[in-house]
Amino acid sequence: MNAQTESTPIIEMRNIRKTYGPVIALAGVSIKIYPGECHCLLGDNGAGKSTFIKTMSGVVKPTDGDIVVNGDIQNFDNPRDAMEAGIATVHQHLAMIPLMSVSRNFFLGNEPTKKIAGISFYDREKADHETMEAMRKMGINLRGPDQAVGTLSGGERQTVAISRAVHFGAKVLILDEPTSALGVRQTSNVLATIDKVRKEGVAVVFITHNVRHALAVGDRFTVLNRGTTHGTAERGGITPEALQDLMAGGQELASLEGSLGGTV
Amino acid sequence: MSNETTTATDERVKEMSSFRNALIRPELGGIIGTIAVFAVFIFLAGDSGMFSSQGVMNWSIVSAQFMIIAVGACLLMIAGEFDLSVGSMIGFAGMLIAIFGVTFGWPMWMAILLTFAICTAIGALNGFICIRTGLPSFIVTLAFLFILRGFTIFLPQTIERKTIIGGIREAAEGDWLGVVFGGKILQGFFVYLGDLGIISVFERGTRAGQPVVDGIPMMIIWALGLVLFGHILLTKTRFGNWIFASGGDAEAARNSGVPVNKVKVLMFMFTAFCATVFATCQVMEFGSAGADRGLLKEFEAIIAVVIGGALLTGGYGSVIGAALGALIFGVVQQGLFFAGVESSLFRVFLGVILLGAVILNTYIRRLITGER
Numbered sequence: 001m002n003a004q005t006e007s008t009p010i011i012e013m014r015n016i017r018k019t020y021g022p023v024i025a026l027a028g029v030s031i032k033i034y035p036g037e038c039h040c041l042l043g044d045n046g047a048g049k050s051t052f053i054k055t056m057s058g059v060v061k062p063t064d065g066d067i068v069v070n071g072d073i074q075n076f077d078n079p080r081d082a083m084e085a086g087i088a089t090v091h092q093h094l095a096m097i098p099l100m101s102v103s104r105n106f107f108l109g110n111e112p113t114k115k116i117a118g119i120s121f122y123d124r125e126k127a128d129h130e131t132m133e134a135m136r137k138m139g140i141n142l143r144g145p146d147q148a149v150g151t152l153s154g155g156e157r158q159t160v161a162i163s164r165a166v167h168f169g170a171k172v173l174i175l176d177e178p179t180s181a182l183g184v185r186q187t188s189n190v191l192a193t194i195d196k197v198r199k200e201g202v203a204v205v206f207i208t209h210n211v212r213h214a215l216a217v218g219d220r221f222t223v224l225n226r227g228t229t230h231g232t233a234e235r236g237g238i239t240p241e242a243l244q245d246l247m248a249g250g251q252e253l254a255s256l257e258g259s260l261g262g263t264v
Numbered sequence: 265m266s267n268e269t270t271t272a273t274d275e276r277v278k279e280m281s282s283f284r285n286a287l288i289r290p291e292l293g294g295i296i297g298t299i300a301v302f303a304v305f306i307f308l309a310g311d312s313g314m315f316s317s318q319g320v321m322n323w324s325i326v327s328a329q330f331m332i333i334a335v336g337a338c339l340l341m342i343a344g345e346f347d348l349s350v351g352s353m354i355g356f357a358g359m360l361i362a363i364f365g366v367t368f369g370w371p372m373w374m375a376i377l378l379t380f381a382i383c384t385a386i387g388a389l390n391g392f393i394c395i396r397t398g399l400p401s402f403i404v405t406l407a408f409l410f411i412l413r414g415f416t417i418f419l420p421q422t423i424e425r426k427t428i429i430g431g432i433r434e435a436a437e438g439d440w441l442g443v444v445f446g447g448k449i450l451q452g453f454f455v456y457l458g459d460l461g462i463i464s465v466f467e468r469g470t471r472a473g474q475p476v477v478d479g480i481p482m483m484i485i486w487a488l489g490l491v492l493f494g495h496i497l498l499t500k501t502r503f504g505n506w507i508f509a510s511g512g513d514a515e516a517a518r519n520s521g522v523p524v525n526k527v528k529v530l531m532f533m534f535t536a537f538c539a540t541v542f543a544t545c546q547v548m549e550f551g552s553a554g555a556d557r558g559l560l561k562e563f564e565a566i567i568a569v570v571i572g573g574a575l576l577t578g579g580y581g582s583v584i585g586a587a588l589g590a591l592i593f594g595v596v597q598q599g600l601f602f603a604g605v606e607s608s609l610f611r612v613f614l615g616v617i618l619l620g621a622v623i624l625n626t627y628i629r630r631l632i633t634g635e636r
Contacts, residue, residue, distance in 0.1 A: 096513075097579060100505075108505060108517065108520040110521075111505050122500055122501050122505060124500075150632055
């Protein structure tokens with residue numbers, strides 16, 4: 001990873017501030033994301049994670065600070081700008097419709113079309129074929145492309161959403177708490193997906209408050225606390241306990257640790 | 265589709281039985297219902313003339329009426345919204361045509377086009393209010409149910425001092441657009457069938473020798489055309505994908521870049537368009553516009569759509585199913601008459617079949633999504 005660390009970041013957030021009236025959500029946060037890395041963004045509830053990724057994906061405009069994409073300062077006006085820059089977000093609430101088939105979901109908003117007699121129609125064959133292809137690459141066995149997304153497990157849905165983003169050319173993938181509602185097995189599937197995507201050269205921004213999930217796949221770790229960052233640590237340069245302490249702000253959790261047996 | 269495409273199969277993915285597969289098609293209820301209804305009436309009213317040429321034309325026209333408004337209601341319901349103002353819109357549109365074409369004496373084509381413009385604009389307004397305020401369309405269109413009905417009574421009373429305006433057929437005489445809604449086609453073919461003795465002909469009077477059913481009314485052509493259009497739009501175009509997505513989960517659809525608001529407003533406009541088609545065909549057929557036209561039609565449209573397998577909550581359904589729902593409706597309503605059954609029982613039937621359809625649909629939804 002060291003070789004990549006020295007290359008230019010694919011996206012850099014410089015001193016991002018965001019205030020909502022008197023409330024300071026972000027008080028100057030800076031991180032650099034490199035291609036092919038999994039950058040974990042950790043923080044407790046209310047630490048500013050959501051606001052931060054919203055600025056990164058163009059949903060929220062920062063009050064102050066710069067977003068630098070491939071060396072150029074680009075301040076996103078709306079989510080579409082961010083998408084065009086190759087930044088895709090997989091939301092906590094997935095952009096998936098349970099009643100619709102996997103292939104229709106996969107191509108939602110980007111439907112392939114073919115022209116018949118001058119009228120453009122939805123190219124179902126192509127959509128089905130490419131969906132099955134992409135799903136097989138991610139190791140999901142579908143009954144068929146017309147299987148409804150509602151029948152997939154939470155982890156599989158995450159994987160569909162992730163592979164969809166990659167399929168449509170995402171260079172930076174923001175995953176907002178993808179493992180928070182999943183079981184052990186499903187979580188490991190999602191983490192495996194993250195690993196596959198990273199190996200394709202996509203930068204993954206992995207938001208979580210679970211230190212173990214972060215340590216399982218993360219290359220670098222940034223902890224947010226009360227709208228500020230406590231710096232970025234490399235893989236191997238920080239212990240799980242230290243990360244946990246940083247997230248909690250240092251004190252209360254440390255005193256709990258004894259009675260809980262250190263298993264938070 | 266096929267399983268050859270998957271190299272490794274998951275042992276937990278059970279093969280779906282073809283029965284189960286068929287069950288999750290939205291049209292299933294409509295197909296079974298249609299077969300059942302025809303079976304019952306062939307048995308009950310087979311010899312009453314229900315299946316003679318006049319009989320068939322009779323329930324076909326009624327079914328076509330239901331179909332026209334069901335197509336609009338179906339697409340709108342799949343997009344996640346309701347329109348309760350359909351019935352009032354029918355009365356309102358008919359009245360506008362009568363006022364423009366008869367009272368004002370404008371050319372009929374102009375009256376019809378202007379009415380279409382006004383009514384689709386009201387449909388757009390319905391949609392716009394729903395989207396801007398975030399209120400349920402149920403409430404917004406309920407308001408328009410009363411607003412439009414009020415105007416439908418107020419306008420002719422103020423202008424003509426009556427609530428029924430006649431003389432539309434005379435005013436539409438020879439009008440190119442009037443024929444598109446009020447004309448008949450394939451008349452030569454029906455004369456030919458009559459000559460062959462396949463369909464019945466008048467035996468005496470001035471029209472002796474001519475077939476009793478002398479052509480297919482444009483109402484039926486409009487119904488079939490709209491069903492075809494709706495079905496292709498929904499299943500074969502990317503816009504159809506967006507309709508499903510808007511009703512399935514508007515927020516998720518927005519996150520995927522689907523212009524949900526645009527889709528919904530367009531569907532409100534399409535529903536209004538269908539109601540206006542209904543109204544135009546009806547005033548051309550009756551030759552008059554009445555203030556009470558279209559009463560309760562909004563519910564009949566919704567019931568046909570639900571019988572056709574659409575979910576009231578949106579995101580799932582089929583235009584073909586809705587059309588079959590409309591057919592069931594028409595056949596039963598007219599069939600009870602042919603079978604000599606008290607016609608008030610139609611409402612009992614309506615309630616029962618609605619309840620049955622909704623229960624079946626809820627069960628199907630669980631099958632699709634795997635909920636328990």
